[in-house]
Amino acid sequence: MDLIQKYKENKIIQFVVVFGVLYTVWLICYYNYIKVYTDWDYHLNYNIAHFCISFFDVFGVEALMEIDSDHVIVSLPQSNYRGIWVGDNCNGFKLFSIFSIFIIAFPGNKLSKLWFVPLGIVVVHLANVVRIIALVLINDLHPNYLDFNHDYTFTIFVYSIIFGLWYIWLNKFSTK
Numbered sequence: 001m002d003l004i005q006k007y008k009e010n011k012i013i014q015f016v017v018v019f020g021v022l023y024t025v026w027l028i029c030y031y032n033y034i035k036v037y038t039d040w041d042y043h044l045n046y047n048i049a050h051f052c053i054s055f056f057d058v059f060g061v062e063a064l065m066e067i068d069s070d071h072v073i074v075s076l077p078q079s080n081y082r083g084i085w086v087g088d089n090c091n092g093f094k095l096f097s098i099f100s101i102f103i104i105a106f107p108g109n110k111l112s113k114l115w116f117v118p119l120g121i122v123v124v125h126l127a128n129v130v131r132i133i134a135l136v137l138i139n140d141l142h143p144n145y146l147d148f149n150h151d152y153t154f155t156i157f158v159y160s161i162i163f164g165l166w167y168i169w170l171n172k173f174s175t176k
Contacts, residue, residue, distance in 0.1 A: 041093060046092075053135060081139050083139070091128070123161060
């Protein structure tokens with residue numbers, strides 16, 4: 001029994017170390033290279049806004065996209081309120097990375113990781129688009145609820161999806 005317990009403890013330590021190293025490398029790369037030398041965040045912000053505009057268009061609701069120096073803004077022109085800013089901290093890129101690093105660091109079939117990580121990123125991205133659509137509607141209909149929903153409701157929503165994906169990975173695809 002002690003041997004099994006030590007094996008489990010070693011796997012947990014290995015996961016924590018691999019996750020920590022990968023996350024540190026990712027942070028260094030993100031803040032020193034990706035953020036400085038690429039337009040990745042801008043393109044992700046724009047993509048989210050474009051999906052939101054397309055969603056509203058399907059339902060015949062006029063929506064506008066405004067490009068600011070640091071943000072892309074989605075708004076409903078009939079609204080009396082400024083639109084929702086989609087900025088670098090809201091575009092989900094950091095969430096994609098945390099999700100991916102978790103899956104990569106956790107034991108499991110490498111071939112399963114090759115399809116599960118991209119699928120998970122798409123799911124998280126679509127959840128983020130739903131979040132922005134909902135925030136645009138809240139901003140238009142009940143703007144006094146915007147801050148609460150932005151800070152709590154939709155943070156819980158997106159993280160619940162990430163934890164759900166992790167749960168699926170742990171129970172269906174990871175090495176037991």
